Amino acid sequence: MALPIRNISDLQGEIARLKESEQKQSVAIGVRFKTFSSTISTLRTLFPQNITADGKTSGFFDQDLVGLISRFVLPFTLNKTIFRNSGFIVKTLVGLVSQKASHFISEDSVLSVWDKVKHLFNKKSKKENISDEKGIPPLSESY
Numbered sequence: 001m002a003l004p005i006r007n008i009s010d011l012q013g014e015i016a017r018l019k020e021s022e023q024k025q026s027v028a029i030g031v032r033f034k035t036f037s038s039t040i041s042t043l044r045t046l047f048p049q050n051i052t053a054d055g056k057t058s059g060f061f062d063q064d065l066v067g068l069i070s071r072f073v074l075p076f077t078l079n080k081t082i083f084r085n086s087g088f089i090v091k092t093l094v095g096l097v098s099q100k101a102s103h104f105i106s107e108d109s110v111l112s113v114w115d116k117v118k119h120l121f122n123k124k125s126k127k128e129n130i131s132d133e134k135g136i137p138p139l140s141e142s143y
Helices: 008-032 036-044 065-080 088-104 107-133
Strands: none
Touching: 065 088, 065 107
16 A cells, blocks of 8 residues: 555556455465465464573473363363352463463373372272281181
């Protein structure tokens, strides 16, 4: 829009230029979304990738499945259980904080917590078995 429109012929020329530009852009968009993989790659650009201090990129899809699920499940469960009667601002803050906290939840961390809990229960069951084996058996002949 460098030249101002002063008469009807300038207006008609600008309309023709805009229609030609629209045609070129529609062809370019059609080429960009022609295949499924190009559509997916275009949609991936909506989620920005952060560059860490190591120089690696960490984006939305770089997490494992547990991390992706926790990004949605964690805020939902917190808002439906603990912060049930809270206001809009508190629920929004909980959502933002839990989104950031979900980066620390990975498959490895969940498995390590699960192994620790399982190990605690295995210790308790072994202690009960050991206490049963001590002493004289009830049907023994040694009085």
